Amino acid sequence: MADDRHIDPRSPVQRDKFSFLKVAFVGVLALIALVTVKHSWFDTFTAPxxxxxxxxPAGPSQQPARQTPPASDGGxxxxxxxxxxxxxxxxxxxxxxxxxxxxxxxxxxxxxxxxxxxxxxxxxxxxxxxxxxxxxxxxxxxxxxxxxxxxxxxxxxxxxxxxxxxxxx
CATH class of the missing domain: 3.30.2420.10 (TonB)
Known part of the structure; x- marks a missing residue:
């Protein structure tokens, strides 16, 4: 008699394997998304x-400049x-x-x-x-x-x- 084993996705052992694979897959996708977001959205500069x-001359500063109107000359x-x-x-x-x-x-x-x-x-x-x-x-x-x-x-x-x-x- 030939070995007629088959995978029954309803069995507890197989469900655990599928659950692990699903979690691993979602984790990899989340990591890829995090790296993509890090490079595209968070690597930015302070708004002018x-x-x-x-x-x-003013030296470089890590603080954004304040909004202050320039002084005016004679009206x-x-x-x-x-x-x-x-x-x-x-x-x-x-x-x-x-x-x-x-x-x-x-x-x-x-x-x-x-x-x-x-x-x-x-x-x-x-x-x-x-x-x-x-x-x-x-x-x-x-x-x-x-x-x-x-x-x-x-x-x-x-x-x-x-x-x-x-x-x-």
Whole structure:
């Protein structure tokens, strides 16, 4: 007589094997999901905040800048903008991510009378060329300001300094 063994999934021994395999499979999937989420969502940087133009170069800081309006000159109103929503985790430069580069960039923006960024230069480097370049690229493409106004109320060109902290978590 031939060995006619078959697997009965209803038997307690087989159910235990299937349960173990299910738990192991779910565990592996959870681990993969955790690693994926870690790399795509949590490796981010501190969102930028509006800052006034500094009187002297500021050094890198791990604290986000406070939102403080720049001081105005003789009745003129400075340019105003909210740059906190311009950056996302997807903007972190791939080579900076691979090399674990982090830092704070102080970017000096020139704003035209229409409120667009006409130029950007790095006033204080983060120490990473990739992060510095990405900061100016994003600010030039996405930043829009309420233009500065002179004492007569006409829109005028102005300058604005923005601190951006790129941080891997």
């Amino acid at each position: 905040q509006d800052t006034p133009a500094p009187t002297e 003129a109103q400075p340019a105003q903008g909210n740059l906190t929503a311009l950056f996302s985790a997807a903007d972190y430069p791939a080579d900076a991510f691979r090399n674990d580069e982090q830092g704070t960039v102080m970017a000096r923006l020139e704003i035209d009378p229409q409120g667009k960024v006409s130029s950007c230069r790095v006033a204080t480097s983060s120490g990473s060329e990739s992060l510095d370049r990405a900061t100016c690229t994003i600010l030039k493409r996405r930043a829009r300001f309420t233009p500065a106004r002179n004492s007569e109320g006409s829109a005028i060109a102005s300058s604005y300094t923005q601190k951006i902290t790129w941080m891997l978590q």
